Amino acid sequence: MADWNPALYTRFEDERTRPAAELLARVPLDGPALAIDLGCGPGNSTALIAARYPEAEIVGLDTSPAMLDSARARLPTLRFNLADAATWAPERALDLIYASAVLQWLPDHPTLLPRLFGLLAPGGVLAVQMPDNLAEPTHRLMREVAASGPWAKAIGDPAVAGRLGRMLEPAGYYDLLAPLAAEVEVWRTAYHHRMADAAAIVSWVRATGLRPFLDPLDADQRAGFLAAYEAKIDAAYDPRADGRRLLAFPRVFIVARKAS
Known part of the structure; x- marks a missing residue:
């Protein structure tokens, strides 16, 4: 990486x-x-x-x-x-x-x-x-997005990138x-x-768990992956009473x- x-x-x-x-x-x-x-x-x-x-x-x-x-x-x-x-x-x-x-x-x-x-x-x-947290939405959705887009071949097996089974x-x-x-x-x-919003959650995991998914991608693939991933994160983490999201x-x- x-x-x-x-x-x-x-x-x-x-x-x-x-x-x-x-x-x-x-x-x-x-x-x-x-x-x-x-x-x-x-x-x-x-x-x-x-x-x-x-x-x-x-x-x-x-x-x-x-x-x-x-x-x-x-x-x-x-x-x-x-x-x-x-x-x-x-x-x-x-x-x-x-x-x-x-x-x-x-x-x-x-x-x-x-x-x-x-x-x-x-x-x-x-x-x-x-x-x-590999079973949490943040990481489950990494694997889901990795397997479903034009970047799938570059990433390879999402279970390997996601460190499942370790x-x-x-x-x-x-x-x-x-x-x-x-x-x-x-x-x-x-x-x-x-967390302030879905983008903040993506920023958090981009520094750590997302790295094996993003590193093999070129700039356009990376941008597409992040946009698809953030949309899923936005849907998975509902705003709380104060508008923030809670990242378990x-x-x-x-x-x-x-x-x-």
């Missing part, structure tokens, strides 16, 4: 940072020596870690050079490195691996999460938050990590974000602590 767009991503930074803060609040560590923000993006989540653990060594990792540049500009005293969560391995054991809204992009969670958990030092914590049910993550961990917490929360956004949270 093309590189990420930090400006587009941070257009809804308050809403995107809220689950990151709630994940960090449930991390049962007083003072980690080494914390990794895996998939740090523009550094909004890294800033939360730095505020809670000012004495820790904190490193942000991401596959996007543009996101890393944005994170370095925000937090110039911290380290940010190019790395892929699917293959990355640290030089030493870690006290905290914090992964907010990144692992949903990667396949094979039954292998991936135990591998990450195995990188922890004794007493270390793996903290994960992932959008769980995530487990919340209980599946518990079963995956409970045999390895001293303690595991798993929960699911549905946020309801106030479920997320799965996992906090697993290694035995000391």
Whole structure:
């Protein structure tokens, strides 16, 4: 895919940072020596870690050079490195691996999460938050529009572009990590974000979930896809009493602590 767009991503930074803060609040560590923000993006989540653990060594990792540049500009005293969560391995054991809204992009969670958990030092914590919205109208309609227009051949299988089948049910993550961990917490929360209109909802997902659908398209195809998609979003999300739309956004949270 093309590189990420930090400006587009941070257009809804308050809403995107809220689950990151709630994940960090449930991390049962007083003072980690080494914390990794895996998939740090523009550094909004890294800033939360730095505020809670000012004495820790904190490193942000991401596959996007543009996101890393944005994170370095925000937090110039911290380290940010190019790395892929699917293959990355640290030089030493870690006290905290914090992964907010990144692992949903990667396949094979039954292998991936135990591998990450195995990188922890004794007493270390793996903290994960992932959008769980593939059944929501935003993502169901992406796949529907992708399959029905002149752009269908360029996009290919909508299920592949839409990352269907990658995530487990919340209980599946518990079963995956409970045999390895001293303690595991798993929960699911549905946020309801106030959005100005259908165009705002499209702008939100254009920074994330729409990227695999739009990246293969030329300019005319992209414009046509977005117009068709926005019309369906407008019909799917009714205006509320104040004229705004409510974007339901479920997320799965996992906090697993290694035995000391």
